[in-house]
Amino acid sequence: MHIAVRTSLVLAAAIALSGCTSTQPRTQDSSPERDASMIGGIMQLEGTWVMTDENGTEMVATTYKPTAAGSAVHEVMFPGMEHEMVNLYHMDGSDLVVTHDCAAGNQPRMVASKSTTGVDGSRVYFFDFDSVSNYRADQGHYMGNLTLTINGDRLTQTWVSLDSEGNKTDPVVFEMTRR
Numbered sequence: 001m002h003i004a005v006r007t008s009l010v011l012a013a014a015i016a017l018s019g020c021t022s023t024q025p026r027t028q029d030s031s032p033e034r035d036a037s038m039i040g041g042i043m044q045l046e047g048t049w050v051m052t053d054e055n056g057t058e059m060v061a062t063t064y065k066p067t068a069a070g071s072a073v074h075e076v077m078f079p080g081m082e083h084e085m086v087n088l089y090h091m092d093g094s095d096l097v098v099t100h101d102c103a104a105g106n107q108p109r110m111v112a113s114k115s116t117t118g119v120d121g122s123r124v125y126f127f128d129f130d131s132v133s134n135y136r137a138d139q140g141h142y143m144g145n146l147t148l149t150i151n152g153d154r155l156t157q158t159w160v161s162l163d164s165e166g167n168k169t170d171p172v173v174f175e176m177t178r179r
Contacts, residue, residue: 031094038096041115041123041150042073042089049155049176061176062157098127100143108132108143122151129162137164144168153178 045064053059060079067074072090083103090097096112110127118124129144144162148155155176161169 034094035091038094038112038115039071039073039089039091041125042096042148043070045073045075045150045155048179050179051174051176060179061174096125096127097130098146100146102143104139104141106132106135106139106142108135110143110146118149118151120151122149124149140164141169 042064043066046066047064048060049062049064050058051061062075062077063079064073064075066072068090072088075087075089077085077087085103086101088099088101092111094113096115097109098112099107099109101107109130109132111130112125112127115123115125125146125148127146127148132142135142141161141163143159144166145158145160145168147158149158155178157174157176159172159174161172163169
């Protein structure tokens with residue numbers, strides 16, 4: 001009887017602890033309207049965007065395409081070049097997130113909790129640093145902020161890096177037009 005009681009207690013504890021580690025996905029508040037409001041503007045960037053380099057030559061700066069049955073947008077920056085990089089935009093609950101696979105070898109994740117409309121009618125997304133994976137001190141920096149300003153067939157990306165101490169660097173701005 002004593003062994004049976006101990007076995008029952010061990011079994012009850014195992015069952016209780018198994019509830020602490022669920023394999024069920026974490027759900028967050030969102031709605032189809034919220035998703036469409038946030039990622040819908042990014043979906044509209046589908047296509048090829050060009051800019052003029054420092055020599056005055058037009059070059060492909062980035063391409064966007066919906067992926068994952070329309071639940072994400074895949075961006076390739078500087079396609080085919082040595083410093084090609086990839087961004088993946090998707091919803092996480094009610095937030096729009098972007099993961100930037102950087103040429104520096106790390107992958108910062110940035111979150112936009114809202115978008116705004118500029119005085120000129122442009123749509124502006126402000127992404128702020130959330131986390132970074134694969135960061136090593138010898139890389140010296142990682143992306144910390146991204147502002148996307150979409151105005152019809154014009155797109156501006158403003159990138160700000162963070163150094164190893166979390167200090168912001170000067171912004172790098174890409175002005176593009178749709179091809």
